[in-house]
Amino acid sequence: MTQHLRAEIDQVAEASIAALRAPSILNTQPWRWRLAGNHAELWADRSRQLDGLDPDGRLLLLSCGTALHHATVALLAAGFAADIARLPDPARPDLVARIRQGQPCPPDNRLYRSIYRRRTDRRPFSDDRPSQAVLDELRAAAERHGVHLHVVRDDQLTAFASAVAHAGDVEHGDARFRDDLLTWTTRTREDRDGVSARSAVPAVRRTIAPRDFELARPAALDPGPGTDRGTVYAVLAVDAEEPADWVAAGEALSDVWLTLTAGGLAASPISEVVEVVAVRVALRRLLGGVGHPAIALRVGVPVDGIDPVPASVRRSGTDTIGPPGQ
Ligand SMILES: Cc1cc2nc3c(=O)[nH]c(=O)nc-3n(C[C@H](O)[C@H](O)[C@H](O)COP(=O)(O)O)c2cc1C
Structure with a gap:
């Protein structure tokens, strides 16, 4: 060689x-x-x-x-x-x-x-709203992958919040959804994957609550004093519903998330709204012509001086990277 x-x-x-x-x-x-x-x-x-x-x-x-x-x-x-x-x-x-x-x-x-530095930050963000210049930068990051970033407008927020809440209700009433949550919130230390109580926040008053993981142990991340008053909700939308579109949506999500992290902002995805088919269809109608919703995201300014969210676990290179054919 x-x-x-x-x-x-x-x-x-x-x-x-x-x-x-x-x-x-x-x-x-x-x-x-x-x-x-x-x-x-x-x-x-x-x-x-x-x-x-x-x-x-x-x-x-x-x-x-x-x-x-x-x-x-x-x-x-x-x-x-x-x-x-x-x-x-x-x-x-x-x-x-x-x-x-x-x-x-x-x-x-x-x-x-x-x-x-990037983390899924489920805590309420501060009263300050991300600037229009940063939101434009995030829109450009998504468009680099042919994906559209739609910021939920104030007049759409109530309907968007109802869609998130309804999706959560549907999922908690469905054994198949609950099985997935149970499997991936009860992984062992050796598995090095799944969601742990360390990254989940207890319920606090806020317009849109993050996913309820139905954890066996209490959520351990202090929500802090944030209010989410400045938080922006965005939907990444694609033009078609083919595998290539989901890959592109993932590339866009990463680009948007790393870009906002570099700009001192924080985020957490909201995918319930695309997991429940009826809600996904309703969301598409609500947003009117921006494309097929691929994932939603809350984006905000972290509360001043708040501790970073602990890093979540990952599998090792030995488990995930290898020669061809294995
Ligand atoms: C496609 C996708 C969907 C996700 N959906 C949600 C979600 O609905 N709610 C949530 O709190 N986090 C969601 N997440 C965040 C993951 O739970 C998180 O990336 C994972 O637990 C690893 O943690 P980290 O992002 O802090 O490294 C999602 C992430 C991806 C990539």
């Missing part, structure tokens, strides 16, 4: 390691990386798909999309563009992407630093 090829593999291997920090639905981390020749393959891991919450695998592909974008950010920090073939083989639909080191470019660390 030439020195040159070795260096290429090292860069994509490094990128796949950074991508392990990507966010995923219920922290399922439904991906596998395979290092092959001078490129890496990102595979969807169907054994980690949620039967109740995500029977079509939309959120699974969205989660793989966040990992793919994280990898491109890591390559960019090393001074290379990413050369990506998305869903390159129709005969193997779980092969999400093939990624290789592209042209050299000036190293860009801005979003790379956010990979390690």
